Amino acid sequence: MNKILLPFLMSLFLLSCQEKGKIGQENFPYSVTTSAPSGYPIEVHLGFFTDDRNQLICGVSKTGIERSGWQWDGDEGGQGGSVIPAHIDLTYVAYAEKKFYHLDADLPKEKILEVFRKGYLTQSNEIGEDGKKIMVPAHYDILTVGMAPGGMVVIWLSGNKSRVEICRLQAKETFVDKDKFRPIPKSGETQEQFFDTKFKIAVPDSIQAEIEKNGIPFKLWDDYRIRYKYRFVVNPYDDKDKVTGVHNLQYSGEEDFITKQSDAEKYREQGIPYNVTVEFTKYFVNIIFDDRETISVFEELQEKHPGKPIDIVLTPTFMYEDIKVSVKCEQEEIKLQKYKMDGVYGG
Incomplete structure (x- = not known):
């Protein structure tokens, strides 16, 4: 009996180790940040990522107004995960446009996994024989959600001096009561007054003048992607x-x-x-x-x-x-x- 049972248990043990190895290989920790086109501030209302079983992974960083540019990763806000996201649900406000947008979309999970697996090369502190810093393999560790007026949403994976676009998504205009968005409701303020005040405070004067003269350059951010x-x-x-x-x-x-x-x-x-x-x-x-x-x-x-x-x-x-x-x-x-x-x- 033992002669039969022992090989069987060993087989189960080896299979278990192989499965754990596979899981480890698919485990790519990342933090989540947000960004906006330079001069066109946004702010997250609610947002989260889920996996392919609709289980919550983490929230989309809610760290106040973002305005610094597509090129930068915003504050992490304590959000992140290690499971490959399959879906995003996101509501945000575009202050330059005075509108809220909602996105409910599937993500290209296989592409995200492929980019994580592939990784990139980055400089180490070790100097090679040629006098240069040695390049070593690394994995992306930041997932950034970029939001713009017009409902444009772009997602990137970032590492040290390396960043790759995952997808471009389209959110739809939605209504959010400003008193449910504000941390502290402001009595007597209308929705229009809320937007007008935020526009004057959050949008740079130069961008306000450009919007008044030429409107919002919705096409520009897609031109960036050409x-x-x-x-x-x-x-x-x-x-x-x-x-x-x-x-x-x-x-x-x-x-x-x-x-x-x-x-x-x-x-x-x-x-x-x-x-x-x-x-x-x-x-x-x-x-x-x-x-x-x-x-x-x-x-x-x-x-x-x-x-x-x-x-x-x-x-x-x-x-x-x-x-x-x-x-x-x-x-x-x-x-x-x-x-x-x-x-x-x-x-």
Whole structure:
């Protein structure tokens, strides 16, 4: 009897260990944050993630007004989980539009799992034989929910200098009684007065003026998500200074960090750059792009040269006092005028 029972119990034990191993491999802890397009503040009313059995995982971070931009992860607010989310239920207010929106949508669970499994490469503190920091595998650990006027919702997974879009969703306009939204109800205040007051307080003066003149640029945030095939072509000031890293943060909210020269020379399908940080042997520089100018130039070049890849050419002046920036497609090259140099460091 023991000769029969022992192998059977061993088989059960091995199967149990295998199942635990599988579960461990699918366990990717993450925190949840929120964001909004720069200058167009939002605030979460209620929100939560559930799994594919409709079991609650965690809430969507409710940490006050978000306004800093698609490119940044907001406050965590103590929310997070390790189960892959399959559904989101979310209600938020878009102060620039003076409207509440509600989203009730399934999430691409398999894509989220795939991105978690794939991970990315990040810099360690260990220095390799070539004098550079060694790149090591890492997993994404922040899930960010971006909300905008018009009901646009975008979800990203973020890590250190790496961010990837998971999906773009569409919320519907809804009604929420402002007294059920406010922490403390304000007697005698109408819904319209609530929105007018919040608009004046939360929305920057410059954005208020733009809305009054041109309306809310609903199309702009989807324009951010249009992918162009481009690369950065960096010309060091002299042969002694080599490019050691290119960090590209995009207006779409995605980002990547490239350290291999061979990878930096490849064209990539990506949104227009928000900023690029280029690391040289002795210096590193940071350039911030103007979204409207860059979109206009890219659209013009793609219309004239359909399907052709684009180079963003960076040319330093003496001692990196300035970087000249132009956009080139085939033989046509257009100089950018509205970018900003955010400092040159090193020496």
